[in-house]
Amino acid sequence: MSTIDDLKEAFADESQASVRYLTFARKAREEGREDVAEIFENAAMDELGHAQRDLELIQGVSKTEDNLQSAIYGEAAEYINKYPDFIEKALEENNIDAVNAFKEAADNQQLHSERFMETLSSINKQS
Ligand SMILES: [Fe+2]
Numbered sequence: 001m002s003t004i005d006d007l008k009e010a011f012a013d014e015s016q017a018s019v020r021y022l023t024f025a026r027k028a029r030e031e032g033r034e035d036v037a038e039i040f041e042n043a044a045m046d047e048l049g050h051a052q053r054d055l056e057l058i059q060g061v062s063k064t065e066d067n068l069q070s071a072i073y074g075e076a077a078e079y080i081n082k083y084p085d086f087i088e089k090a091l092e093e094n095n096i097d098a099v100n101a102f103k104e105a106a107d108n109q110q111l112h113s114e115r116f117m118e119t120l121s122s123i124n125k126q127s
């Protein structure tokens with residue numbers, strides 16, 4: 001495996017650790033353990049920083065117009081291609097919680113995509 005492969009693996013691991021710790025923090029807060037929640041949140045922010053650094057080394061970060069375009073493609077690919085397949089399979093498997101999670105995420109992706117498109121077109125109008 002090349003260093004780029006290692007960076008990709010590290011990016012995935014660090015990203016997931018960040019989300020996992022934020023989820024653990026939410027649970028700790030539900031349990032009234034504010035001190036533990038804050039420890040998880042601080043660690044999550046560190047993991048996020050590690051993931052961002054890995055991503056920058058993998059592909060660099062373009063200028064904002066390009067990032068908006070890339071985000072539009074990414075969001076659209078997910079709600080148009082990926083989530084419908086996920087929903088279909090989850091329905092076949094009768095996993096209704098997963099169906100609902102995928103539907104909600106897909107709707108949200110569409111909103112994000114639209115917001116990014118509006119933002120990009122208003123930037124393009126300004127220039
Ligand atoms: Fe880390």
Ligand SMILES: [Fe+2]
Nearest residue numbers: 075108109112
């Ligand atoms: Fe999204």
